[in-house]
Every structure is written in C-alpha cells, then in structure tokens.
Amino acid sequence: MRRPAPALLALAVLAACSSAKRPTPPDRRPAPSASPPPSRPDGGLAARASDGGVDAPDAGAAAPPEPRGIGPYEAPLVGKRKVYYAIPKSKREKTRLIGSLHGVCNPPGYTCGYWLDEGTSYGIMVCPEGNARCGGVYDPPTWTVGSTQMEADLERAIAVVEGLQPGELTREGAVLTGFSRGAYAAVEIAKRSPGKWPYLILNEADVALEAAELRAAGVRAVALIAGEYGTQVGGERKTAAKLAKQGFRARLWVMPKAGHFYSGNIGEIMREAMDFVLAAESADAGGDGG
Numbered sequence: 125m126r127r128p129a130p131a132l133l134a135l136a137v138l139a140a141c142s143s144a145k146r147p148t149p150p151d152r153r154p155a156p157s158a159s160p161p162p163s164r165p166d167g168g169l170a171a172r173a174s175d176g177g178v179d180a181p182d183a184g185a186a187a188p189p190e191p192r193g194i195g196p197y198e199a200p201l202v203g204k205r206k207v208y209y210a211i212p213k214s215k216r217e218k219t220r221l222i223g224s225l226h227g228v229c230n231p232p233g234y235t236c237g238y239w240l241d242e243g244t245s246y247g248i249m250v251c252p253e254g255n256a257r258c259g260g261v262y263d264p265p266t267w268t269v270g271s272t273q274m275e276a277d278l279e280r281a282i283a284v285v286e287g288l289q290p291g292e293l294t295r296e297g298a299v300l301t302g303f304s305r306g307a308y309a310a311v312e313i314a315k316r317s318p319g320k321w322p323y324l325i326l327n328e329a330d331v332a333l334e335a336a337e338l339r340a341a342g343v344r345a346v347a348l349i350a351g352e353y354g355t356q357v358g359g360e361r362k363t364a365a366k367l368a369k370q371g372f373r374a375r376l377w378v379m380p381k382a383g384h385f386y387s388g389n390i391g392e393i394m395r396e397a398m399d400f401v402l403a404a405e406s407a408d409a410g411g412d413g414g
Contacts (some may be wrong), residue, residue: 190214194244196237196335199284201252204267206252207281208232210287212241218294220247223278223321225306229258229266235303238386239394248293248400252281267305271312278313280298297405299398301325306382315341322400325349325394328384330359345404347397351382360369373404 178338194211208231214221221344226235232251236243243249254265255277267274286293300321302310307329314321320343325350338346348364350357360376367374378386387393 128258147307160215169394175269176324196233196240197288199288201277201281201284204221205253205255207284208234208236208253209285210244210249210266211290212244212248213291215289217291217293219289219292220245221282221293221295221298222249223282223298223300224249224251225267225274225278225300225302225309226254226265227267227302227304227306231264232304234386235306239391242391242395242398245395246402248285248289250278250281250285252277267309271309271316274306274309274315275313294321295320297402298324299325299401300325301327302329303327304329307331312341314338318342323404324353325401326360326395327386328354329354330363333363333374335367335372338367338372345401347401348376349393349397350381351379351384351387352377354383356384373401375400 137295191213192211192215194213194366197209197211198206201207209395224232224236226232236249236251240249254267255273256266256268257263258266262335267276282293298321299308300323301313302308302325304327307326310321310324310326311329311331311333314324315337318340322342324343324345325347328351333346346367348360350360357376357378364374364376375397377393379390379393381387
C-alpha cells in the first residue's frame with residue numbers, strides 16, 4: 125500500500141494538533157469508492173469441463189472466497205459526514221469488528237489509513253468522521269462532543285457498514301482503537317458498555333487506567349502506543365507498568381522518532397499490538413488477560 129512520506133505528513137499532523145487553524149492535510153491515498161465492488165455469486169468459479177478440461181466444482185462444494193479490494197471506502201453517515209471503512213481481501217462470515225476513533229483535527233484517513241493492510245488482516249475497520257470541522261485549507265474533521273455522542277456516532281457508523289457488508293461483521297472479540305482524543309473516548313466507551321469492547325489499542329493518550337475498572341468493563345487486554353518524542357510516552361510507560369503489576373495484560377509500544385503523530389513503521393506496530401491483545405482470547409482463565 126502506498127503511504128505518504130511520513131516525515132512530511134508528520135509535520136502537518138503535529139501542527140494540526142497544536143492549532144485548529146493549521147489542520148492535517150487529507151489522506152493522499154486514491155479517492156475511495158462509495159461502496160466495495162460486488163462479488164460474483166459463483167465466487168469466480170464458472171469453470172466447465174469443456175474449458176480446457178477443467179472439472180466443474182461439485183454442486184455441494186463451497187467456492188473459495190474471491191479476492192477483492194480492501195478499500196478504503198466511504199459511505200454516508202449523517203448529514204455531510206461519512207464513515208471511512210476497509211474490508212478483508214476476501215469475504216467471510218463473522219469478521220471481527222475493529223472500531224477506530226480519530227483525534228482533534230485529524231481525519232480517519234490518517235488514523236485508520238496508515239495501517240489498512242494490517243488492520244484488514246484481522247477484520248473490518250470502521251472509522252467515523254467527527255461531528256465538526258477544523259476549517260483552514262484542508263478542513264479535516266474533528267470532535268467537539270463528549271464520549272457519549274462519539275459512541276453513538278460510532279454505533280451509527282457500524283450499522284452503516286453492516287448494511288453494506290451483510291452477514292460479515294461480528295461484535296464478538298471486537299477491538300476499539302483510538303488516536304489522541306479518540307483514545308481517551310475509547311476508554312470511557314468501553315467502561316460505559318461492559319463486554320462490548322474487550323480489546324483496546326490506545327495511541328498517544330496518557331489516560332488513567334486501573335485493572336479493576338478495566339476488568340469490570342470486560343476489557344481483557346490493552347495496548348498503549350506513544351511517540352518517542354511526544355508528551356504522552358512517560359505517562360503511558362507508567363500506566364503499562366502499573367497494569368502489569370496489577371496482573372492485567374498491558375504493554376507499551378514506542379513509535380521511533382515520532383511526536384504526536386505516527387512513526388513510519390506504524391503498520392508493524394499495530395500488527396504487533398493487535399496480536400498482543402488478541403492473544404488474551406486463548407489465555408487461561410484468571411491469567412494476565414483477565
């Protein structure tokens with residue numbers, strides 16, 4: 125997947141987070157479609173015995189999934205707002221939900237777009253736009269509401285994607301990720317809806333966490349991510365150590381040479397973080413995954 129030059133976009137994101145009048149440039153990936161391309165009903169297997177001697181598949185045999193583009197795609201959410209989403213390379217039932225909330229003046233095309241290949245290898249990514257705009261040249265979306273409304277918008281976005289990808293999405297083992305303000309809100313959302321979001325990945329957010337509160341919310345594991353040169357890394361380091369001491373499954377990743385923005389290897393970090401939190405699914409009861 126082609127990504128913008130990290131160094132150039134990093135400067136733009138850092139400026140955006142310090143002033144709403146200097147927002148992040150939009151994601152530079154190819155313009156997304158309104159919806160993913162439809163799959164062929166036969167799964168692409170229309171071979172007949174007369175076509176080069178290839179045997180037709182048995183009537184009762186399941187056709188292998190047909191490859192498709194992962195996106196990103198956009199669909200209407202509410203008003204002029206959109207939901208940005210991406211799907212696995214092949215259709216399958218009960219695909220894990222990966223919800224994501226962007227930060228202030230920081231579009232979902234950035235928060236989600238830099239690890240689409242990695243994210244869609246685990247599930248369907250759903251990333252709603254915030255309720256307001258930052259203005260300026262790029263006018264990226266932002267949030268001016270609290271976590272209750274952010275949760276409502278996320279749920280609305282999930283419903284939209286469920287309608288576009290019928291039969292694919294499952295809430296079982298859902299992962300909620302967030303960047304900056306989105307990460308702070310993710311924790312509040314998980315606490316308010318026990319059991320709905322068992323896995324959290326929090327990027328650039330020195331949020332207060334306690335093992336007892338997380339367990340009460342049905343959270344089984346937390347991955348913390350912070351920029352090496354940012355202001356959040358010190359607090360996140362202490363939080364990860366505290367949670368580990370409390371017997372809770374938690375770990376910190378430090379993004380090299382990054383401040384309040386993604387490092388160039390964010391895809392690798394997100395893959396490791398996803399593997400870490402999801403390992404709690406197979407953890408023994410009462411272990412460090414809770």
